[in-house]
Amino acid sequence: MSAEKPQETVFSVRNLWKVFGPKADRIPGSAHAGLPAGELREKTGCTAAVRDVSFDVRKGEVFVVMGLSGSGKSTLVRCLTRLIEPTSGKLSIDGEDVLAMDRARLRELRRHRAAMVFQHFGLLPHRTVLDNVAYGLEIQGLGKAQRRAKAAEVVEKVGLTGMENRRPSQLSGGQQQRVGLARALAVDPEVLLFDEPFSALDPLIRRDMQEEVIRLHREEGRTMVFITHDLSEALRLGDRIALMRDGEIVQLGTPEEIVASPADDYVRDFVRDVPREQVITVRHVMRAAEGDEAETGPAITPGATVAEAIEAVARAGSPARVMDNGRCLGVVDSDLLLGVVAGTRQEEVAA
Structure with missing residues (x-):
């Protein structure tokens, strides 16, 4: 696995907090910081969606963040590109301070360096598959012929050859998700960020899309951060898994480490039915x-x-x-x- 050899760090996250509510910036480091979620809301009116989280994402790995609904995993991945503004902490990509980026630099980060694949595909209904895939390249300012040629390459890569001129309404859910994946790949990002991209798909199509991610990672070695609530998906895709609960990471390790040596009863319950x-x-x-x-x-x-x-x-x-x-x-x-x-x-x- 990629976790076995020394690698460069892509994302470095240290003591990251995201607190929603009045005077949220006063919570990190305060006497209230360690309160359970319910008590924190009762005393301060605030919700700590991400609590003092630290980790590194290594170049070329699939880093999975998993947890149940409300664990903070989707908020965390949105903080990585400041789609949600962190309350406090340190966050860098390739050594560059993300929290210090101005608007222009943030646009460059989101358009070129870290592309997001969402659960809801967000395809433009009036555009063809090819033009949906080329959309990010259009935003980047590439000429029409160049972006359509690049989009055609990526469409083939994700198995949609022959569907270039269809509209999203003419595609199945799995095919639409492939278009979303192709659109993210087309801008050739350093990191792909997946926010529960397959959770709305039926089990067979979901497995096909997991296979697609595994294949693309094997062929390209691209760094991926993958958010999921599904343990089997996390174990299947992840080089390392960060398991979250109530905004905190309760265990970070390889799938093998988490199954063989759960950190506490919460993790133990999670992995109880996994075929060891x-x-x-x-x-x-x-x-x-x-x-x-x-x-x-x-x-x-x-x-x-x-x-x-x-x-x-x-x-x-x-x-x-x-x-x-x-x-x-x-x-x-x-x-x-x-x-x-x-x-x-x-x-x-x-x-």
């Missing part, structure tokens, strides 16, 4: 090889999931070797793997 074997990898559960185990048996990579390892072990009828660049790091056997599935090795995996 599909998330936890053998690098975290393998044991040392004994006897000639390092020389025999099927070979799997350290990133193989427990589910994949179970299949390899069952097929071979012997322990599987965890191999990296020709070196045996350890082995996994059926007892060990089935213990992970049953949850009996939770402490070992967490460690």
Whole structure:
């Protein structure tokens, strides 16, 4: 995963607050700052949608922010480009202070560097697919021939070839979302920001769109920040996940870290029904090889999931070797793997 190697930081967020209500700027750092949401509203009339949040988004990763409705995740992603103004804290992109940007610089940020894909597609009904995709390039001032050529490339990339001249009303929900994705891609942003883009789609189309995001990320390596309330979507897409509750990040880690070692009962409840074997990898559960185990048996990579390892072990009828660049790091056997599935090795995996 991209989280395993040192990377540049794209977005850096430190002690970020967004408070709604009277005299909101007085809340961060005050005696009221730590109050539960209900008590804060009762005493001050304010709501802290984002509370003292800090994280970095690394170049080339899919950073997922997830939580239930009202957790602050959508407010947080809008703060990144100041579609919502933060109340206090520090926020930078590529080392540049976002909170110090003037209007012109903010327009440049939103048009060129960080493009948003919303749940509600916001397509222009009177424009064709091609002209909807080209809209951001038109705003940037590109000539008609150039922007239509670029838009045509992106339309093909998202699987809409042949639909260039259709209007949004002639498209399915999934196709409309592809147009929204293509429009964001067309401006070639450094970061794609997704605000629950697929939550209105039916399950099959939603899965197709998730596959599309995975494919595009694999092909382009573009940095993505993805907001969702769906744990399975977060686990499927994210290199790292920030799990929010009441405006705060309660745990930040890889999908494997969150499933194997939940930070508290809230996170534990969230991941209770996750098939552990599909998330936890053998690098975290393998044991040392004994006897000639390092020389025999099927070979799997350290990133193989427990589910994949179970299949390899069952097929071979012997322990599987965890191999990296020709070196045996350890082995996994059926007892060990089935213990992970049953949850009996939770402490070992967490460690």
